[in-house]
Amino acid sequence: MPDLVFYGLAALAVVSALAVLLVRDVFRAALCLIVLFMTVAAIYLMLHADFLAIVQILIYVGAISVLIIVAIMLTRDARQGQPLGALKYVAGLVSLLLLGAISWGIINTQFGLPQNPPLDETIKPLGKALFGDPGYLLTVQIAAVLLLSAILGAVAVIREK
């Protein structure tokens, strides 16, 4: 049964990712992107990452898609969409070659898999790892500075002169 759920989610993810690229109307492409984000959140749930699934829905579905849709609505000629660029055959070949190389590498690698059972809920261990003593506190602070500078940079770029 989990196998069937995984294959269904994987098919939905691949189809919606292809639809993002191939649908001509940019607004519908953004809606397909939202479907992809929610499918990825469901895949996180299958991977026992409950906190990350919630964060995925909050950040990607709640914030990033809204930003993208606002950008589509504020740019006038974005609605009709353009055909693919001139490089599409070369790009397709490069992507397929990369896919083959990655798949070959994955299949021919033996990962050392420990047999620990997965954690029931991950919020507490994640909080301890992020903010605890031998944790990632410096990285969290650097990420905060990165977000602040990104906000300031976006405001400075958008501001009317």
Added chain:
Amino acid sequence: MMFTVGLYHYLILSAVLFCIGLFGVLTQRNVIKLIMSLEIMLNAVNITLIAFSLYVTPVALTGQIFAIFVMVVAAAEVAVGIGIVFAIYRNRESVDMENFNILKW
């Protein structure tokens, strides 16, 4: 390995999504769809990290912490990217990549 879903299946799914996103980044002419393709690539990487987190470090959760930082960088990247799109759109009245040749010399 072939029929029960395990680490390899998630890694292959992530590779497929990553290559779809790469194809989009290389071919899309609309800059907003290009940003969407970038988001597909970042999500594919996150699936890889979280799959490794479950199957390789199930107690330390290292992969999930990496995925959180990838999400932070993705949010910052979208904010700055959309800002740049607006700034260029104000000058050029277009979102077509063909018109974004200001940096050419």
